[in-house]
Amino acid sequence: MSLGVFGTRHVQALLGSLGRLARNPLATALTLLVIGLALALPAALSVFVIDAQMATGGFGDAIDMSVYLKSGVPLAQAQQLATDARERPGVARVTLIPADLGLQEFRKYSGFGAALDALKSNPLPTVLRVVPRRAASSAADLESLRRYFAAWPEVDTVQLDTEWVLRFNAILGVLRRLGLITAALLGAGVLAVVGNTIRLEILNRRAEIEVTKLVGGSNAFVRRPFLYTGLLYGVGGALLAWVILEAAVLILDPSVTTLAQLYGSGYSLQGPTGQVLAGLFGGGMALGWLGAWVSAHRHLRGIEPRA
Amino acid sequence: MIVFERVSKRYPNGREALTHVSFGIESGEMVFLTGRSGAGKSTVLKLVALLERPSRGTVTVNGKSTGTLKARHIPAFRRQIGVVFQDHKLLADRPIFDNVALPLVVAGAPLKETDKRVRAALDQVGLLGKEQMLPTELSVGEQQRVGIARAVVSKPPLIIADEPTGNLDPDLSLEVMRLFRRFSDVGVTVLVATHDQHIVRELAKREIVLASGEIQGDGADPLPHVVASR
Ligand SMILES: Nc1ncnc2c1ncn2[C@@H]1O[C@H](COP(=O)(O)OP(=O)(O)OP(=O)(O)O)[C@@H](O)[C@H]1O
Ligand SMILES: [Mg+2]
Numbered sequence: 187m188s189l190g191v192f193g194t195r196h197v198q199a200l201l202g203s204l205g206r207l208a209r210n211p212l213a214t215a216l217t218l219l220v221i222g223l224a225l226a227l228p229a230a231l232s233v234f235v236i237d238a239q240m241a242t243g244g245f246g247d248a249i250d251m252s253v254y255l256k257s258g259v260p261l262a263q264a265q266q267l268a269t270d271a272r273e274r275p276g277v278a279r280v281t282l283i284p285a286d287l288g289l290q291e292f293r294k295y296s297g298f299g300a301a302l303d304a305l306k307s308n309p310l311p312t313v314l315r316v317v318p319r320r321a322a323s324s325a326a327d328l329e330s331l332r333r334y335f336a337a338w339p340e341v342d343t344v345q346l347d348t349e350w351v352l353r354f355n356a357i358l359g360v361l362r363r364l365g366l367i368t369a370a371l372l373g374a375g376v377l378a379v380v381g382n383t384i385r386l387e388i389l390n391r392r393a394e395i396e397v398t399k400l401v402g403g404s405n406a407f408v409r410r411p412f413l414y415t416g417l418l419y420g421v422g423g424a425l426l427a428w429v430i431l432e433a434a435v436l437i438l439d440p441s442v443t444t445l446a447q448l449y450g451s452g453y454s455l456q457g458p459t460g461q462v463l464a465g466l467f468g469g470g471m472a473l474g475w476l477g478a479w480v481s482a483h484r485h486l487r488g489i490e491p492r493a
Numbered sequence: 494m495i496v497f498e499r500v501s502k503r504y505p506n507g508r509e510a511l512t513h514v515s516f517g518i519e520s521g522e523m524v525f526l527t528g529r530s531g532a533g534k535s536t537v538l539k540l541v542a543l544l545e546r547p548s549r550g551t552v553t554v555n556g557k558s559t560g561t562l563k564a565r566h567i568p569a570f571r572r573q574i575g576v577v578f579q580d581h582k583l584l585a586d587r588p589i590f591d592n593v594a595l596p597l598v599v600a601g602a603p604l605k606e607t608d609k610r611v612r613a614a615l616d617q618v619g620l621l622g623k624e625q626m627l628p629t630e631l632s633v634g635e636q637q638r639v640g641i642a643r644a645v646v647s648k649p650p651l652i653i654a655d656e657p658t659g660n661l662d663p664d665l666s667l668e669v670m671r672l673f674r675r676f677s678d679v680g681v682t683v684l685v686a687t688h689d690q691h692i693v694r695e696l697a698k699r700e701i702v703l704a705s706g707e708i709q710g711d712g713a714d715p716l717p718h719v720v721a722s723r
Contacts, residue, residue, distance in 0.1 A: 195601055397582050400542075401643070402572030403599035405565075491544055 196410070203414040206387075207422075214422075217383050221419055221470070222426025224376050228369035229427055229458065229466050230434060235362050237456050238354075249323050249352075253314040253335045254342045257285075264312045267340060271314055276322030276331060281315040288313060311342060325352050373473055376423070380416050380477030388412065388485045400491035409482045416478020417471055424470030431458050494520040494651060494682040495541060500550035502536050502706075510536040511706045513550070518684060520650070523677035525693045526686040528703035534686035535579070537703070538653050541684065542576050543567055555651065572600055575644030577654035581636050583628040589615070589639055590624035596647040614642040617672060633660045641669060651682045658689055670696055 207214045253271070255264055261284055268282045283291075288310040293299045318331060328346060336344045388395070398408055435457040446453040458466070495518040502511040510533045518524050526534045539545040540552045543559045552559045555573060562570060575596070583592050593614055597607045615621045618638035620631075628636050637660050644652055652673065658666035670685070670692050677683045687693065693700055702710040 194604060195598075198598070393582075394584050394587075397584060398595065398599060399568070400544075400571065400576060400582065401596040401599055402568045402570075403595075404568040407568075407599050 195407075199410040200414045200418075203411045203418055206411075207415065207418060217379065217419060218422045218426055220379050221376050221423030221474070222430060224372040224379070225423050225466055225470050226427035226430040226434075227372055228365050229431055229462055231361060231365035231368060232462055232465070233431060233435070233456075233458050235358055235365060236459055236462065237453075238358055238361075240453075240456065249328070250315055250317045251328070251332060251335070252345045253316055254345065255312045255314070255340050256342045257311050259312060259340050261312070263340065264314070267338070268314055271316060271335070274331070274334065276319050276327060277316055278319045279317040281317075283313040283315060285310050285312045325356075328352070369469075373469065376420075376470075376473040377477040377480070380419050380474050381481040383419070384412050384416060384478045384481040385485050387415065388482065388489070392489055395486065395489045396491045399489070405486060408486055409479075412482045412486075413475055413478050416474040416476075416481075418474070419478075420470035420472070420474025421467065423474070424467045427466055427470070428458065428463065431462075494518055494522070494555060495684065496551075496553040497537075497540075498551045498553075500540065500547045500552055502533075502540060502545060503548040509706060511540075514703075514706070514708055515550075516701055516708060516711055518682060520682055521677060521680045523674060523683040523696070523698045524685070525696075525698055525700045526684060526703065527688070527690070527693060527700055528709070530688075531705075532703040533706040534703055535655055536706075538576075538655050538684070538686055541651075541653055542574055543570055568599070572596065572647065573649050573651060575647065575649040575652040577637075577640050577644045577652070577657045579656045579659060581640035583636055583639055583643075585628055588625050588627060589620065589631070592628065592639055593642045593646050596643060596649075600647060602647075610646050610648075611642075614646040615639075617645065618642045618669070634662070634665060637661060638665075638669070641672070645672075645676065649681070652676060652684070654683075654685045656687060657685060658687065658692065663691065666692055667695060674698075 255267070259267075264282055264284065268280045271277060271280045285308050289302065289308050292310060293302055314335075316331070316335070318328060322328075322331070332344045332346055335341055395408055435455045439455045443454045495516075497514050497516050500511055500514045501509065503509045514533075514537070526537060528534055536545070540547055540559065541554055543554075543562065546552075546560050554570070557566075557570060559570075584595075590611055593611045594607050597610060602610070611624070612621060615624065618641050620635060620638055620642065623631065623635070628639065631639065637657065641654070641657060644654070654673070657673075658669050661669060666689060673683045673685060674696060700710070700712065701708060
């Protein structure tokens with residue numbers, strides 16, 4: 187068999203399956219809706235997680251700690267400490283905020299200028315603002331970094347300013363797991379739906395399958411249109427899930443933007459990324475094909491031509 | 494082409510349809526299979542087409558023993574046999590063209606050749622021009638001829654037919670049998686089960702007579718009463 191003939195057969199099987207689905211629009215639409223919803227839910231979770239991660243990517247710089255030096259540590263020594271701190275692995279940047287500068291800024295932003303003028307000496311300590319590397323930003327890494335600085339004799343206290351970012355990341359971690367579990371459960375659902383739909387289709391076309399086997403159709407030949415049907419269910423379901431996702435983003439975005447603005451962020455929902463779409467279509471097609479294959483394998487075996 | 498060696502066939506319900514049946518059919522031969530209803534004619538054909546396997550004995554078709562043929566070789570085995578059934582087994586929701594083309598499609602024939610061969614086969618059974626009609630739009634006799642066109646379309650080396658003229662008028666019956674004879678003239682082996690003594694006499698071909706699952710007569714001059722009195 188030439189490659190051209192091989193291709194022709196597959197195109198024929200594909201068009202045949204497409205035609206069959208189009209001839210039963212209601213049944214096809216219902217099946218697609220079920221598959222689409224099942225695919226949309228885990229995809230929506232992953233869109234949310236990815237968007238939220240991008241948002242906290244903006245907070246990446248916000249993960250930092252303030253190392254307060256004891257008052258009376260001279261500036262030159264503070265500078266030496268900053269240099270030492272920069273050499274510590276896991277540290278991305280260290281900014282030295284001398285007490286004078288801290289006071290200026292406080293005066294500028296706090297509105298307590300007059301009160302400060304009444305003070306004889308500067309009450310603010312010199313501060314090292316330490317930004318850890320992205321790769322060393324887990325809760326455990328941050329804790330060990332905090333201890334490290336806290337052990338220095340010149341250090342008064344170390345304050346982790348951004349615990350909420352860690353909590354948020356932990357929540358994202360939970361959501362990511364939840365997404366995986368949802369994907370697994372609903373994926374099994376898609377398998378079952380496609381498998382059952384294909385099973386009914388096989389029963390409906392029993393006579394045709396018998397005759398096809400009678401004239402020498404191989405199992406692969408008989409199975410092919412059902413596999414394409416499964417594949418088409420997967421593609422159609424993924425398309426529908428995409429539409430559902432975009433619609434959900436459209437509806438949710440204004441309120442999310444408002445919420446983000448309240449937190450002083452310009453963040454807005456981005457919709458499914460290429461990665462999510464690839465997962466959606468890849469997953470949909472794989473599940474559709476697999477469901478059809480399992481069903482065809484199980485139910486076609488029993489159909490043999492009779493005279 | 495076909496060899497039955499002491500073949501017995503017992504159906505799952507315990508009914509023994511054939512007992513110790515032996516015969517051989519040469520390549521290019523045309524043979525009639527006759528006998529009363531229930532004698533086992535269809536069973537013989539089912540054993541040839543590998544719709545059933547023998548319970549005992551061996552059935553060899555084109556050099557292959559059907560008893561031991563692996564399941565994955567069955568499609569290729571069936572592709573070399575054109576089968577015409579009593580209830581013609583057409584796909585009701587497919588046009589005539591698709592029905593006749595099916596053996597070529599499963600064999601992966603190119604589209605152009607498929608088109609040409611389907612028309613030629615329909616022409617041979619006098620149905621050219623009805624390609625786009627559905628089987629239900631044809632008379633029973635026409636449907637039977639579509640079944641015949643489907644059996645011959647891929648030019649198989651062996652054609653088996655179960656009552657192919659059951660629903661045809663005498664003239665048409667004879668014409669269909671002559672069509673089969675033309676195939677056997679060009680080297681195709683043809684095995685036809687029939688009740689139609691008139692046709693068997695008219696074509697004067699070898700006749701194998703079955704009675705209650707056993708061979709009662711096998712000869713080229715096949716008047717059943719002659720055979721029975723031998
Ligand atoms: N699938 C089956 N299961 C059980 N018994 C069967 C089956 N098919 C046929 N038989 C039995 O085997 C015997 C032979 O049947 P077969 O169909 O071969 O006869 P036949 O010669 O073709 O008859 P007819 O001329 O009526 O078509 C019959 O007694 C029948 O009851
Ligand atoms: Mg019969």
